[in-house]
Amino acid sequence: MRIFKPIFKYICMMILSVITATFSYILIFNPTNISLGNFEVTSIFIFFAYVVFATPIQFFLHRNPQKFNLLHLIIYFVLAFIVCSILALYIDYGLVVFISFKVYLFSFLTALIFWTWDSLFLKK
Template sequence: MQVLRIIFVHVLSALSAAVVYVFGIDYDGYIPYFFISVILFIFYVIFAAPVQYFVNRNPKRFNPKYLLIYIFFSFLVWLFFAVITDPKNTLDFLMEYEVYLFSISFAVIFWIWDSVFLQNEKKAATK
């Protein structure tokens, strides 16, 4: 049951983040939305799941400290991909507001879904 909740959090986070991303880049269309959702789901599973496991060892709903942890790691992932894709223009990439908008919004989205679905079950299980 816990694994299904984790997958559900990742799916909802990917769908929500894809909406933010599509509106952020100002593009219309359903096909890119589907591909962006799939890519974001893979990124959430690869990069957010270990952080989520670490944070959920001591569950607290809507803890601001957890939000800061998610924002930090989200920014690291964006920075990692900026360096990998174009190392010469990393500083230009860091000067764009989209990097901060997407890293913070993707972390907030994940933090909200994590707090709603996973922190709730852990809290109920300890009572």
């Protein structure tokens, strides 16, 4: 049974990260359209972004695990900002993305959320 404990912790960390990041996204970018459908679609996109971009960095950083390491938070923030900027440029926001306070705020919040849940669940 001990073999499933790290998997269970990772799943819990990922679910809580996605739910928290989805709430922050909806409150920052679309506070007037809060619905279950909007929440589901947004959470699916955030889940894939965390799995594709944050999880490989997480595995790399777990070679030297430390709880609440600020260097890890900075690495997560830089990666989150790059991903958010590329996605915003891709969905045709244009160069406005670099002067928008919301993109910086959302990038920092997603990094902070992932870093916090990662430190609480997966680091010893």
